Amino acid sequence: MRFSVLGPLTANHHGKGVPLGGLRQRTVLAFLLLHPNNSVSTQRLIGALWGANEPTTARKSVQNALSGLRKAFLTHHQSGDAPVALRTEGRGYVLRIPPEHIDLGRHHLLLERGARELADRSWEAAARTLREALGLWRGEVLADLVEAGIEWPELAVVREARWKALEDRIVADLMLGRHREVVAELGLAADAEPVRERLCRLHMVALYRTGRQTDALEVYRRTRSVLAERFGTGPGPRLRDLEQYVLAHDPELTAPGAVLRLAA
Structure with a gap:
């Protein structure tokens, strides 16, 4: 699976959708998928489902959800498959x-x-790899559960990884001289996240x-205002320095390796 x-x-x-049950069972599965191959206590699962509003039936409800998931895994397991097991x-x-x-x-x-x-300065390979990573996204992380009211700290970590992947891929593209190709994409990204200073610097x-x-x-002015x-607060020193470089038409802005220094 x-x-x-x-x-x-x-x-x-094998390319066919697998029913995952109701919202509670899907939520338990989602939390386990965010912590694969790691032990998750019943109490953590209860917290993921209800937060501080734990009902008296919480433990039994979690056990029922886990039982339903085990049945789904067994139903769709075939000999030769890589094992997926809930233990x-x-x-x-x-x-x-x-x-x-x-x-x-x-x-x-x-x-x-x-x-x-990126560390090896293999810009083309890095751009290709990070583009593949970003291509795995189909929308907001756990979009259906977020819409139902789920919000966990783990989701913020996943979202941050997506933004860093985008910024790193753009660094690789800029090092390859693809300034015109990424300008529009950077504009859309900056509109979505105007307080990300590294993204602003790249833009x-x-x-x-x-x-x-x-x-x-x-x-720069928009980011400072937001x-x-x-x-x-105001922009950090790197962003303030970049404004001065732009105002002065500083040669640093077009020097080899400048993107790495300015977008670190």
């Missing part, structure tokens, strides 16, 4: 699954490879290198 969490929660077996270990439950059978696991593996390629560099100094300065409005 293969599972997807980078979008609505889904499972498939009781100590005081918790462990979803035993190969990491590559979860899109998030494949995402992590690609990000690790992309990071190595400013790409705009400047395509001859749009005024637009680069406008991106930071002040939301957090009562």
Whole structure:
């Protein structure tokens, strides 16, 4: 079986969708998929389902959900498949699954490879690897469960990994001279996350290198305004320095390796 969490929660077996049960059972599965091959206690699962509003039937409800998941795994298991098993270990439950059978696991593996390629300055390989990682996304992480009211700290970590993958891929593209190709994409990303200063710096560099100094300065001013409005603070020193480089048409902006220094 293969599972997807980078979008609505889904499972498939040999290309066919697998029913995952009701919201409670799907939520338990989703939490286990975020912690594959690690023990998760009953109390953590209860917290994931109800937060501080634990009902008296919580423990029994979790056990019923786990039982339903075990039946689904057994129903769709065939000889020769890589095993997916839900086991009781100590005081918790462990979803035993190969990491590559979860899109998030494949995402992590690609990000690790992309990071190595960036460190080796293999820009084309890094851009390709990180583009593949980003291509695994089908929408908001666990979109259907988030819509139903689920919000866990783990989801923020996954979202951050997606943004870092995008920024790293754009660094690779800029190092390959693809300034014009990424400008529009950077504009959309900056609109979605105007307080990400690294994204702002990348956007400013790409705009400047395509001859749009005024637009680069406008991106800076917008980010400064949003930071002040939301957090009562201003841009960090790297972003402030970049504004000065743009104002002065500093040669640093077009020097070899400048993207790495400016977007670190």
